[in-house]
Amino acid sequence: MNQSELLNYIKGEVEKAALDKNKDGVNMYLVVKYAEQLKDINPIEFSLTIGRNESYKTEFSKGLKLAKIIKERGL
Numbered sequence: 001m002n003q004s005e006l007l008n009y010i011k012g013e014v015e016k017a018a019l020d021k022n023k024d025g026v027n028m029y030l031v032v033k034y035a036e037q038l039k040d041i042n043p044i045e046f047s048l049t050i051g052r053n054e055s056y057k058t059e060f061s062k063g064l065k066l067a068k069i070i071k072e073r074g075l
Helices: 003-019 023-033 043-049 054-073
Strands: none
Touching (some): 003 023, 003 043, 023 054
């Protein structure tokens, strides 16, 4: 899956999760899951592309950091 397809996939999953009021949890899970593919994307671009506010860039960055810790600790 290329970056554009991945962003569209994440956007769709977040929209579905919003119906269950679980948007933030699913969003964080997907950032952690696909961190390796997302690590070079601009956090603001990511946030806006998936339909979040520009301020979501902070959460995106936290997700990438969490993914790094998980990988380092072998979880």
